[in-house]
Amino acid sequence: MRWSSLFIPTLREAPAEAEAVSHQLLVRGGFIRQLQSGHYSMLPLGWKVHRRIAEILRQEMDAIGAQEVLLPAIHQAAIWQQSGRWDAIGDDMFRLVDRKGADQVLGMTHEEVIASIGVELSSYRDLPQMWYQIQTKFRDEPRPKSGLLRVREFTMKDSYSIDLDDEGLDRSFNLHHQAYQRIFARLDLHAIPVEASSGAMGGSNSVEFMVESGAGEDDVAVCSGCDYAANLERATATLATVESRPGSEAPERFPTPGIRTIDALAEAGHPAEHQIKTLVYRVDGELALLLLRGDHPFQEQKFLDATGASEITPAESDDIRAALGASPGSLGAVGVDDLVVYADPALEGRTGMTTGANEDDVHYSGVDVDRDIGVDRWVDIRGIVDGEACASCGEPLSVVRCIEAGHIFKLGRKYAEAMGVSVLDADGQSRIPTMGSYGIGVGRAMAAVAETHHDDSGLIWPISIAPYEVVVTVVKVDDEESMAAAEAIYEGLQAAGIEALLDDRDERPGVKFADAELVGFPLRVTVGPRGLQTGHVEVGLRADGSQTEEPVGTVVDTLVGRVEAGRRAGS
């Protein structure tokens, strides 16, 4: 294509509202434009990148034997009611009513629809099946942000496996795990597979593919010594031993006027690791006490996963006062027996602890957890902290910010059962198959690449997904010899199956160079009268900024070699 006839609206400055680097560069490079919050138009360049990513997804899905389908984006409420998610999901789902008054949803995921097709499976001989689609998903996110990273309408590759038994599910799950690693390698994304919470989806195994980036929204604990990595919602670590302070016969009350925080109490001579942090939450509507060591953060998702509770919210201060007789800052669990008390195992066996006495401005010291507190359930609910020791190898864990680029998990039989999927096994017995669900967001992958592939001048696309693999920059378009040489190179590249762009715009060279770098073409051929005098052009590598002289006669072969090597990279 010729640049002069394309729509590539580059901007010198990014819109003020663009914060994330990927957002700024994708807008400045003319890839995307925002229509409204969370909804973006893919302009020609953006759509080309999007299509190339989708093509890699197709190839790798096909390679593991998955079959492409296309499912409806609008579903009747009935199938969501059948699975129980009509009520379970809430405001995240776009809902609408059709002209007949029937409730409809815009699909945010497709387990129900897949299972509704799965009812046609009747024999174990029909299994396993793996079906995937590349389709628009709708989610009414409370807060879309960071350009393409979190949006309300996006294209997703979602696949689903259906197997007779757990061994089959393991096989399908592992095939996806391997396929995802190949996909991210081809996208040149360093994606770490991490243990994750499967959240409200249920299921046993859940692995997220995480790309380290400050623009992400998830915190991941990564071990420096072994390959342990886990989402903070799930991560565990070995605690350094803390020597309990000397105990006493019974808890002792002492006045703490004005002391409301862990820090303030620590300054008063009671270090945080010798304090019990008492939180009051409503767990599925019921007030409960949650106890942690003073210096440990609460990890809500861990609590949900461990207890099976579906909703927890911090209690209102009026309710707290009514139940305990004091305000936050002076709360404790000593002597409390009418509320459920959950405690983190880090408190087990501890003595000489300090905690609130349920009277404003009064605390207890000398608390023996096992003796003085009626713990109903011990549950691991603490969030680990950067630097703690890996539970597997003892080396320090580091906590890094990540973009969730992919997620695979085992659904089990929940959806098959709800939707009435069953097959006969070899013994003629009716069996409910088990399913898996596997997703990669296409636009988010594009943003993740942008987020990790750029410099001060702009984007740096991997050859595998670049909008054009080579840009032929004509320095002086009214120089006939230059144009002729550039056209010949351009046509040679096209003939060799290279995606090439001829920058034939009548612009100053500086403008053309700057645009090429902003847009991020991996390879640039610069054709100008200066080089042509000796029969040379320049080949520039966007990744390292190198420029090398190349005879006009061999430049096409050189470029073809580089592009083909780049396409193979990672695969």
Next chain:
RNA sequence: CGGGAUGUGGCGCAGUCUGGCAGCGCACCUGCUUUGGGAGCAGGGGGUCGGCGGUUCAAAUCCGCCCAUCCCGACCA
């Protein structure tokens, strides 16, 4: 949903406090010059100042309500 901020031409911004002709840079159009790293000169086009209502002789500017966008938090298969 709670907290904070912002809305003035395609993009970036000034003007708002203290009411009085709607401005600047980039981009765009025409002409001349220039031409290997975001050119110069001259001329030109483009704006319901987020919306509605109010105060006033007069509102981008003051007041009220609403909307949108961004950030933090909550939330989030």
